Amino acid sequence: MSTETTRGSPAVALGTGTTVLAFVTVQLLAFAFAFGVDRPGAYALFAVVSTGAVAHYRDRGAFGVAAATLGSVLLVLLALPLLMLVASQDPGLVVEKATDPAVHRALYVSVYAPMLAALLSVALGVPLALVLARGFHGQALVETLVDLPLVVPHSVAGLAVLFAYSGDGAFDWLAVSIPGEFAAFGLLFDVPLFDGFHYDFSVLGTMTGMVLAMTFVSAPFAVNAAREGFEAVDSRLQYAARTLGANRWETFRRVTAPLSVRGVLTGGVLAWARAVSEFGAVAIVAYNVDVVYPPLFGERAETQHAPVFIFREYTTGGLDESGAVATLLLALSVAIFLVVRSLAYDDGGWP
Template sequence: MATETESQFEITAVGRLPLVVLFTLIQLLVFAAAYSIGKPTWYVYFIVGSAATTAYALDGTPFTIATATAGSLLMVVLSLPLFIFLARQTPSLIIEKALDPDVQRVLYLGVYAPLLAALLSLLGGVPLAHLLAKGFPGQPLVESLVDLPLVVPHSVAGIIILFGFGKGGAFPQLSVLGTMVGMVLALAFVSAPYAVNATREAFESIDDRLEYASRIHGANQWETFRRVTGPLAVRGMITGGLLAWARAVSEFGAVAVVAYSVSFFYPFAGTEVTAQHAPVFVYNTYLQGGLEESGAVAFLLLAVSAVIFLIVRYLIDDGTGGGMP
């Protein structure tokens, strides 16, 4: 206990942010040094060793050191490929791709279509999440249907969309194959579980006594939801929408089956254009132009997605330092 108290005192005295910044800078510098001499493997050893050393310095207990060391192994899998990917990019090629009108349309579509899918997921997902949080007969069946897209292979998801909404499906007049509608439906199919589950957790975290107090003061169910339940769960709704959007941005299989190329109105040109979803375009660029060209396009997509993700996180931060759940 003394060690933990002393460590907490030391962290408070120095400040968490400076420690995080210092740790990050050291990681970047060591990676740059290891990469520059052609020994990225050395950085792997450094990640594991620095995690164990930091855990020892901040806590000192064998359990914390062991968990930090084990956790650093996953960080190797997550961070090392990303660092090497960034280090191997050619700035001139990135600029060339950024100025390419075809790439610009792809990036726009790669943000716009997932946004529509996320909004569609929230439109039906918020009411469904509220019902799931309250409970009803047959709920396990509905929960299974909601979570099913998480385990369905992505190409199979595309086939399911074509059977359900394509020719001979539920809406024969609806054009799905190769259209923006089909792309949004495919993206919503694979991303909706994230919107529903995150929103449901937000509803479940609300104290029932707050809703009860609203009802006994004369508010009906609509007013209670609008003034109490909804505002308290809005953070979870935004989180769910953001997760659904992020999942839709990365979708490949379902889109490749349903809407390989789509036509849509491009506001920057003031006319209708044809483009592919960003992951599909990156894959085609890899087949035709190789790893370097596809890497430049992937870098641009990663940068745009990261900027939007960070902006949304910042906007929904309540100032308590918790960020998104």
């Protein structure tokens, strides 16, 4: 019997994980040293050379070494600004901002509103993605419309949302009066509980407008990722289910949906991440919003979406103030991103 450890076994996985951890640790230590001697550019060179060396050590061949080296250049271009941002902060100022209620409200809005936008994008985008995956006449026009928000300037997106939904827009007829016993429905619009309220559909300076603006720019990610998930499902499996007596709904529920769930989850995560980073459209539609914080039982207070809040801090307090808040937003976003993606995939893998 062969004693050779097979690829994908726990031993190999452990060894690979240990190697990756060691490599990342070396990179962080190298950056810390280069930053400490005020030579961050030297770290960029070290990162590229060390990546090529690892590829050579793992016997990837000349092509593999070249690919890893060139790819590491892009990774450095992405990672170095973030490392410099975090390393340049005054820890005392970061702690001060972390205890500031105004920062708490901004971070809360930057999780809550993007979550609503992502849920809306997935709920409405998945059916559209399924239709696109199956194909129909005029599909190119619909695909263009879905992808258009990706190329529309963000300020134009904000103006488009205002023209469509504010004032005498498309949904000005949506006015709802909710008595106190049903006031829990007001949670979606951040209104106090137990008092009842009269809701007029308004987007300028409201949470509704912020969510609509975020949905406008993030929906393409949800639709396209879900569509790729549906297209990856082997059509022969769906055909087999139909021949065994399953109707369309049963085939979707038992075959298509389970096999494409990764695409849907990935689309939701990407839509959330895109909404978190949105600035231009939100700044035009809902620069300031009123929120109930802490949720449910707090008081109403004015705040901004975190990217807008950071911009305001930059214009009023300078680079240090805005950098401290940006570091907190970065840490929160990375933490939520990793937790969501880790919990979303049963095998702990990444799509």
